[in-house]
Amino acid sequence: MTRARLAVALLLGALALAATTLLRAPVAIAEVVHVAALPSALAPWRGVDVPLEERQYQLLETRDVLLRRYATPAGESVLACVAVAGPENKAAHPPEVCYRGQGWTIEAHVEWDVELAGRVRPLEELVIAQDGARELVWSWYRVGDQETGSWWREQWLALQARLARESTPAALLRFSTPLADGDRDAARRRLGRFLAHFLPEVDRALAAGGAGGESRPPR
Numbered sequence: 001m002t003r004a005r006l007a008v009a010l011l012l013g014a015l016a017l018a019a020t021t022l023l024r025a026p027v028a029i030a031e032v033v034h035v036a037a038l039p040s041a042l043a044p045w046r047g048v049d050v051p052l053e054e055r056q057y058q059l060l061e062t063r064d065v066l067l068r069r070y071a072t073p074a075g076e077s078v079l080a081c082v083a084v085a086g087p088e089n090k091a092a093h094p095p096e097v098c099y100r101g102q103g104w105t106i107e108a109h110v111e112w113d114v115e116l117a118g119r120v121r122p123l124e125e126l127v128i129a130q131d132g133a134r135e136l137v138w139s140w141y142r143v144g145d146q147e148t149g150s151w152w153r154e155q156w157l158a159l160q161a162r163l164a165r166e167s168t169p170a171a172l173l174r175f176s177t178p179l180a181d182g183d184r185d186a187a188r189r190r191l192g193r194f195l196a197h198f199l200p201e202v203d204r205a206l207a208a209g210g211a212g213g214e215s216r217p218p219r
Contacts, residue, residue: 035066035082042197045070078177078194085170094151095139095174104128111149117199124149134179136187144168171206
């Protein structure tokens with residue numbers, strides 16, 4: 001091996017060692033967000049917490065989780081799930097993986113941008129079915145002040161934050177509502193009405209917990 005090749009090999013080895021050290025070293029998170037403390041009353045919506053089983057915590061890969069069913073006096077219903085990653089900054093699996101693990105069938109899967117609570121959010125939309133019930137699901141991820149509907153993109157953003165030694169926990173946001181009579185547009189409007197009340201509360205909680213300020217799509 002020539003001296004030049006040896007120098008390159010040593011340099012690459014040193015870079016790999018440095019990257020491994022950075023990834024393994026714990027990153028200080030500003031504070032635990034405790035999203036379960038988010039308001040349960042968001043007029044006209046009223047929420048009731050849904051108990052989580054140990055298997056669900058394992059799928060979400062965190063215990064800083066809100067799982068709450070909100071409803072209105074008119075009978076509208078939305079199940080809200082917000083899961084903030086633990087110290088390893090490891091966000092939950094993609095929602096379709098979790099749903100399949102619980103016996104749901106994925107009937108449709110699309111990606112699109114929706115204006116919610118004053119700004120555009122990139123999200124994934126699922127239609128899921130089980131035992132005659134059908135639901136419309138919206139989900140996306142947040143890392144610092146960036147949002148994405150892609151789990152792979154979230155993993156990349158989290159890796160960048162970890163290499164930069166930034167205390168930016170990742171969060172999964174997932175919302176589902178019954179798909180009555182297959183009317184997807186009505187279900188979308190219902191989610192939009194609910195999220196107009198709910199998202200400002202989530203944005204404030206994540207910002208206060210060290211997850212960044214005003215969210216924006218990834219660069």
